[in-house]
Amino acid sequence: MSEYLITRTRKSAPTAAGHEHVIEVEINEQLRTVAEVIVEIRNGEDDFYTLSPSTGKRALIHPWTCCGMPTLHSDMKSVPDNNLDSLPVF
Numbered sequence: 057m058s059e060y061l062i063t064r065t066r067k068s069a070p071t072a073a074g075h076e077h078v079i080e081v082e083i084n085e086q087l088r089t090v091a092e093v094i095v096e097i098r099n100g101e102d103d104f105y106t107l108s109p110s111t112g113k114r115a116l117i118h119p120w121t122c123c124g125m126p127t128l129h130s131d132m133k134s135v136p137d138n139n140l141d142s143l144p145v146f
């Protein structure tokens with residue numbers, strides 16, 4: 057089991073519902089697709105998390121389906137600024 061810190065995300069174009077989906081993430085300056093991350097989480101091999109700049113708290117990342125498409129989201133117990141959606145984008 058390894059743990060990976062997600063530092064940035066790439067988002068889709070806005071959907072018909074008017075929001076964006078995380079489609080790619082940056083870990084150790086390398087890009088991983090959402091599909092790759094979901095496979096590793098589902099296999100129980102690895103944990104992925106984000107860190108809050110203000111508190112240093114970590115939030116676990118979970119597979120998520122939005123608009124019928126696979127994506128990722130942060131643990132709902134997270135403090136606001138360690139949410140996956142608040143990371144810088146690339």
Ligand SMILES: [Zn+2]
Nearest residue numbers: 071073122123
């Ligand atoms: Zn959606």
